[in-house]
Amino acid sequence: MKKTIFGSLVLIGALLMASCEKVDHAQNQKITYYPTLELSGASSIIIDKGSTFTDPGYYAEMQGLDVTDQVEISSNVNINASGIYTVTYTIVNEDGFSASASRTVIVLDPSDAVEGIYTVDPSSYRLYNGSQVAYGRAFQIIVIGEGGGKYAVDDLLAGWYCQRAGYGSNYAMPGHIQVDASGTITLLDSLVPGWNDSAEGMTDGKFDAATSTISYDLEYTSYPFHFVVTMTKN
Numbered sequence: 442m443k444k445t446i447f448g449s450l451v452l453i454g455a456l457l458m459a460s461c462e463k464v465d466h467a468q469n470q471k472i473t474y475y476p477t478l479e480l481s482g483a484s485s486i487i488i489d490k491g492s493t494f495t496d497p498g499y500y501a502e503m504q505g506l507d508v509t510d511q512v513e514i515s516s517n518v519n520i521n522a523s524g525i526y527t528v529t530y531t532i533v534n535e536d537g538f539s540a541s542a543s544r545t546v547i548v549l550d551p552s553d554a555v556e557g558i559y560t561v562d563p564s565s566y567r568l569y570n571g572s573q574v575a576y577g578r579a580f581q582i583i584v585i586g587e588g589g590g591k592y593a594v595d596d597l598l599a600g601w602y603c604q605r606a607g608y609g610s611n612y613a614m615p616g617h618i619q620v621d622a623s624g625t626i627t628l629l630d631s632l633v634p635g636w637n638d639s640a641e642g643m644t645d646g647k648f649d650a651a652t653s654t655i656s657y658d659l660e661y662t663s664y665p666f667h668f669v670v671t672m673t674k675n
Contacts, residue, residue, distance in 0.1 A: 474504040476532045478512065478540040487558065490550040494518055499542065501532045508532065518546045523556060523585050525595070547583065554650055555620050556586040559672035561599045568667040580604045582672055584655070590620050597631050597640060597659055599670045611635040614661075624648040626657055641665060 482497025501509045511532050518526040526546045533539040550556050561580045566573045580600030585593045596603055596613035603613035616631030616639075626646025631639040646657040653674035658667055 473536050473538065474534065475538050476501055476503040476508060476511075476534050476540045478530060478532055478542050480530070480542050480544060484543075485545040485547065487547045487549060488520065490523055490548050491521060494520055494546060496528065496544075499530050501540070503532075503534060516546075518548070520548055523548050523550050523553070523587075525583065525585065550586060553586045554653070555592055555648055555655075556584055557653075557674040558583055559655060559674050562671040562673065565599060565668070565670045565672075567601060568669060569664060576601065576605060578605065587617070590622075591629065592618050592620060594618060597628075597643075598633075598661065598668055599672060601668060602633075608635065614640065616640070618643075618646065620648050624650060626655065628659075638662065 478499065478501045480497070480499050486494075486497070488494055496514075499509065499512060500507070501512050513531050513533075514528065515531075516526070516528040518528060524547075526548065528544045528546060529541060530543070531539055531541040547558070549558075559582045561576055561578075561582060563576050563579050565576045567576075576599065580596075582599055583595040585595075587593055593615065594617070595615055597616045597618075598614040600613075602608045603610055606612070612633060612635040614631050614633045617629040619627040619629055621627075624647055626643070626648055628640060628643035628646070633639065641660040641662070643660070644658045646655075648655050654671060655674075656671045658669050660667055
């Protein structure tokens, strides 16, 4: 009889311990709700220098609730200086999980004849060993004035590797050109970060104020490749 009672007590104790473990395990479980974030309007905006930047807006949600007021914004936009700027939107939940989005703001001086967004003529071509291959598509190139006739170009290869080949921005060739009063363009510097090399030189560089057109022959690598480019300001 005593053995039966003792055995029953042991069994009850084991069940109680197992039950407590289940309760403790359930109490330690936690559900994490992840935030989502969406931009209103375009992800890239062009505004005139000296004007006002009005954010098109954004929306954040978590667990089906509007948490837009919890979004933090960081921005380096300077409406008084031409340039390419970024506005970043971020929301973080209590567990440290975040969602983010960014918007590009391009500030341009409408009084600068050279500065602006250019469209590459699809008939522009790469010349190698006597063979021409056309760009075939119209890519967008940004030219930003830095004063004194100096301009930053976001891709002197006019989108050949970055956009046409789909290699990404690391294979664009950002650089600087000098445009004199007659419209003659001189290459100042260039760099393709992905390959850590630069253009060999530029010939026939010209800005035509009447048609807002930039044209040049860019020599790249010792093969050499020649990128014969014509682009027109939008």
